[in-house]
Amino acid sequence: MKNMLYSNPQYRVMGDRALLVELGDEIDVEVNNKVRELFVAIKADPLEGVVETIPSYRSLLLIFDPLKTTLSLLQNRVDLLKTLDLSQLPEPRRIEIPVLYGSEYGPDLEWVAGYHGITPDEVIRLHTAHTYHVYMIGFMPGFPYMGELPEALMTPRRETPRTVVPRGSVALAQRQTGIYSTQSPGGWQIIGRTPLTLFDPGKWPPALLEMGDRVKFFAIDEEEMTDWEQ
Amino acid sequence: MGAVETLEILTSGPLTTVQDRGRFGFGRYGVPPSGAVDSFSLRVGNLLVGNREDEASLEITVIGPKIIALIDVIIAITGADLQPKVNETPLEMWCSHLLKKGDVLSFKGPKSGCRAYLAIGGGISVQNIMGSKSTNLAAQFGGLEGRPFKKGDTISSDSPARYLKAVGRSFDKALIPSYEKDQVLRVISGPQDDHFSTKAKEIFLGSPFQVTPQSDRTGIRLAGPRIETKKNLKESIISEGVVPGAVQIPGDAQPIIILGETVTGGYRKIATVISADLPLLGQLKPGDTVNFLKVSMDEAYQAIGSVSTGAALFQSSV
Numbered sequence: 230m231k232n233m234l235y236s237n238p239q240y241r242v243m244g245d246r247a248l249l250v251e252l253g254d255e256i257d258v259e260v261n262n263k264v265r266e267l268f269v270a271i272k273a274d275p276l277e278g279v280v281e282t283i284p285s286y287r288s289l290l291l292i293f294d295p296l297k298t299t300l301s302l303l304q305n306r307v308d309l310l311k312t313l314d315l316s317q318l319p320e321p322r323r324i325e326i327p328v329l330y331g332s333e334y335g336p337d338l339e340w341v342a343g344y345h346g347i348t349p350d351e352v353i354r355l356h357t358a359h360t361y362h363v364y365m366i367g368f369m370p371g372f373p374y375m376g377e378l379p380e381a382l383m384t385p386r387r388e389t390p391r392t393v394v395p396r397g398s399v400a401l402a403q404r405q406t407g408i409y410s411t412q413s414p415g416g417w418q419i420i421g422r423t424p425l426t427l428f429d430p431g432k433w434p435p436a437l438l439e440m441g442d443r444v445k446f447f448a449i450d451e452e453e454m455t456d457w458e459q
Numbered sequence: 460m461g462a463v464e465t466l467e468i469l470t471s472g473p474l475t476t477v478q479d480r481g482r483f484g485f486g487r488y489g490v491p492p493s494g495a496v497d498s499f500s501l502r503v504g505n506l507l508v509g510n511r512e513d514e515a516s517l518e519i520t521v522i523g524p525k526i527i528a529l530i531d532v533i534i535a536i537t538g539a540d541l542q543p544k545v546n547e548t549p550l551e552m553w554c555s556h557l558l559k560k561g562d563v564l565s566f567k568g569p570k571s572g573c574r575a576y577l578a579i580g581g582g583i584s585v586q587n588i589m590g591s592k593s594t595n596l597a598a599q600f601g602g603l604e605g606r607p608f609k610k611g612d613t614i615s616s617d618s619p620a621r622y623l624k625a626v627g628r629s630f631d632k633a634l635i636p637s638y639e640k641d642q643v644l645r646v647i648s649g650p651q652d653d654h655f656s657t658k659a660k661e662i663f664l665g666s667p668f669q670v671t672p673q674s675d676r677t678g679i680r681l682a683g684p685r686i687e688t689k690k691n692l693k694e695s696i697i698s699e700g701v702v703p704g705a706v707q708i709p710g711d712a713q714p715i716i717i718l719g720e721t722v723t724g725g726y727r728k729i730a731t732v733i734s735a736d737l738p739l740l741g742q743l744k745p746g747d748t749v750n751f752l753k754v755s756m757d758e759a760y761q762a763i764g765s766v767s768t769g770a771a772l773f774q775s776s777v
Binding site for chain 1: 483484485486487488489490491492588589595597598599600601646647649650651697698699700701702704705722723728731732733734756759760763
């Protein structure tokens with residue numbers, strides 16, 4: 230049996246106005262779904278004084294206004310919440326994401342193929358064959374951390390990070406795959422690019438993906454890329 | 460009356476942006492708070508010119524811009540002393556002043572602190588994005604087109620004439636913070652203090668750290684003795700949400716104090732700066748020295764109480 234899931238939440242304080250609620254100790258879909266359950270429960274019945282709720286792989290960070298609530302009050306509320314019936318959890322959304330793999334759009338595709346001793350086409354086949362779980366959004370607005378990559382695609386980060394990674398770059402690092410939602414420096418292996426907009430501050434919701442989504446990639450060619458962009 | 464052009468940037472400093480109290484409630488989408496690093500100076504400046512305390516101001520970093528008034532407008536400058544002057548006359552900080560049409564505001568140079576705040580009666584008329592006017596430089600949105608000000612930009616304010624009566628207000632001199640080159644920051648241990656040996660924690664609390672030039676709005680990078688994590692631990696932890704003020708120890712064993720441009724991170728946090736001392740982080744500049752002082756949760760809450768009381772008293776007086 231898995232013991233990576235804690236039977237009771239573990240609390241850590243982050244200064245005088247944040248409470249970290251840890252629900253397990255591994256990057257694992259089951260642990261992450263527990264975080265999502267707690268997150269959804271708190272969204273449905275907001276905790277007084279909490280100004281920000283940040284879900285991540287295995288924990289939920291509650292940032293609060295110390296003039297409106299206290300650490301012990303929050304801890305009690307979370308303890309009560311976890312015993313509630315959380316079967317109301319919405320079904321994960323299924324989202325398909327077009328990717329133009331290789332060439333200038335995926336400058337590390339050849340290297341990744343070489344690292345695993347397979348062809349670039351085989352990398353694309355493997356990457357598009359699996360459905361990925363969105364663990365969390367972080368690092369930059371709209372950036373999804375997704376997993377697990379098949380064993381045959383587990384790749385270390387680049388030794389020297391790039392100073393500029395274009396927006397929409399689809400990338401690999403260790404057991405995860407992600408999409409650069411805005412242009413930024415970055416050290417992940419870039420294998421392709423999506424024409425979809427991952428983050429648009431003027432839209433609601435601002436991010437295309439959120440925690441709990443199920444994502445599948447499909448390959449497109451340059452012509453289709455142009456069509457998608459219009 | 461609506462939005463009226465009040466100021467024009469004649470020359471820009473290296474980094475002047477629009478910032479308010481910040482953008483909260485969008486962490487689930489990876490959106491960080493941004494906002495004024497020194498929120499105390501932001502609030503006081505706004506109250507001086509008659510704005511709501513959470514209105515947006517110009518956050519000016521080390522080197523000031525040169526700005527001309529396009530109409531009569533009320534301003535106040537708080538925070539770092541960059542030696543502001545109007546035309547050739549020095550301008551008293553922490554007071555509200557009338558800028559007459561054609562007056563030129565400039566800055567002689569940094570004397571103390573790192574970030575000055577220019578509050579304008581009527582605020583800054585830019586789009587509210589996810590509840591805030593703050594500039595997010597990394598994702599390039601908010602404020603003025605998501606970027607710093609440059610020469611030729613104009614600033615609009617809402618009904619500035621209504622604020623002219625706020626002229627001549629001043630903040631209690633006894634309450635103006637001093638920005639020392641040697642700063643003590645009070646911290647609460649954790650969240651991962653148990654990942655460090657007693658010796659490492661002693662070094663952290665007992666040593667001065669110097670602010671390095673690599674510091675910016677994303678974090679204050681410090682240089683000092685190495686803070687080693689316990690043996691047999693992985694280099695990083697599983698990424699988790701973070702707050703401004705969290706002191707993380709990355710692989711090079713040198714502390715970084717996280718500021719408001721980050722939502723998640725995968726480094727251990729040995730301690731977290733208390734809320735009452737967060738505004739001071741905005742005034743640390745390269746070369747300054749930081750010492751960390753461990754306090755209890757009770758002391759942290761008492762400190763918040765005294766800061767809030769000072770601001771509240773001032774608010775009721777204006």
